[in-house]
Amino acid sequence: MRGALMNDDAKPTGRIVITGGSGFLGLNLARHLADQGCEVVVISRNEPAEKGPWKHATWDGRSLGDWASHLEGAAALVNLAGRSVDCIKTPDHCDEIMRSRVESTEVLGRALREIQTPPPVWVQMSTAHIYGDPSENIVCDEDSAFGYGLAPDVGRAWEDAYARSVPPETRQVIARTSFVLGRKGGAVHRLAMLARWGLGGTVGHGRQGISWIHEDDMNHFFVQAITNDQMTGAYIVTAPNPVANREFMRELRRVLGKTIGLPAAEWMVRIGAPLFMRTDPELALYGRYCVSRRLEEEGFEFKFADLTTALNDLFDR
Numbered sequence: 001m002r003g004a005l006m007n008d009d010a011k012p013t014g015r016i017v018i019t020g021g022s023g024f025l026g027l028n029l030a031r032h033l034a035d036q037g038c039e040v041v042v043i044s045r046n047e048p049a050e051k052g053p054w055k056h057a058t059w060d061g062r063s064l065g066d067w068a069s070h071l072e073g074a075a076a077l078v079n080l081a082g083r084s085v086d087c088i089k090t091p092d093h094c095d096e097i098m099r100s101r102v103e104s105t106e107v108l109g110r111a112l113r114e115i116q117t118p119p120p121v122w123v124q125m126s127t128a129h130i131y132g133d134p135s136e137n138i139v140c141d142e143d144s145a146f147g148y149g150l151a152p153d154v155g156r157a158w159e160d161a162y163a164r165s166v167p168p169e170t171r172q173v174i175a176r177t178s179f180v181l182g183r184k185g186g187a188v189h190r191l192a193m194l195a196r197w198g199l200g201g202t203v204g205h206g207r208q209g210i211s212w213i214h215e216d217d218m219n220h221f222f223v224q225a226i227t228n229d230q231m232t233g234a235y236i237v238t239a240p241n242p243v244a245n246r247e248f249m250r251e252l253r254r255v256l257g258k259t260i261g262l263p264a265a266e267w268m269v270r271i272g273a274p275l276f277m278r279t280d281p282e283l284a285l286y287g288r289y290c291v292s293r294r295l296e297e298e299g300f301e302f303k304f305a306d307l308t309t310a311l312n313d314l315f316d317r
Helices: 024-035 066-071 091-113 150-165 188-196 215-227 245-256 266-277 293-297 307-314
Strands: 015-019 039-044 055-058 076-079 121-127 171-177 179-181 212-214 233-237
Touching: 015 024, 015 066, 024 039, 024 215, 039 066, 055 066, 066 091, 076 091, 076 215, 091 121, 091 150, 121 150, 121 215, 150 171, 171 215, 179 215, 179 307, 188 245, 212 215, 212 307, 215 233, 233 293, 245 307
Parallel strands: 015 039, 015 076, 039 055, 076 121, 121 171, 171 233, 179 212
Antiparallel strands: none
């Protein structure tokens, strides 16, 4: 029944541990949980870039250590650990992307087996890119076939490691997350920079899908996953209205007050992305249209369901 599971009034309580939480997504969640009165522990390789009302413990993502004591009696574990995919995909970087996700997940499982009172729920990050890069005529939901290539391979290995590692008594929630739009970080600000320079036009053929979610709705999902005992299994975490790259860039130019944006042909992106942006051109050239059948069936209410409203909020229009 629609709306049977979601409870927007539920508040998280107790200690919540965010592993791999020093980046944009983790700190955004840490601020949100701390504002709601939770004790937040961020466990990561590096110190967070900003100070906040949370504790920090250092972890190399591979080894057990004193950091694991924070898991004892915690109300929830949210695992975001993994090397950024915003890089040039050299063989070494691809290996790091895979290993950083699989090894950290397996070590978390070992840590949970060695404590007396593990968290009752483990929310595990995954990727909507697990569905590959289907054509603009295909919309993926949780029942769609996985794709082929680096991102789907990493997604499968990440989720397989989670399935091997999570204790049987711990509730399991997997977040196959799309492109997160944020106020203080994320790739949308790099795109905005290009748009301000007059370079925010269509990328490639412009029909590749962009599945996206506003950071506030991302936090709302995490809170629901932590507090709602009926949530279990894998969810695509994305707003219900994916758009083509052409539409996304048009809306971004509009909110920034830029009427002109020079398009970037595929050959230009393949040369310019690694040379000037130090990133993978395929992040811009390929995409997917995803929707979450499960979130819709369970009555998840998006604060920002359409791109125009989301971008207006992020850029204060």
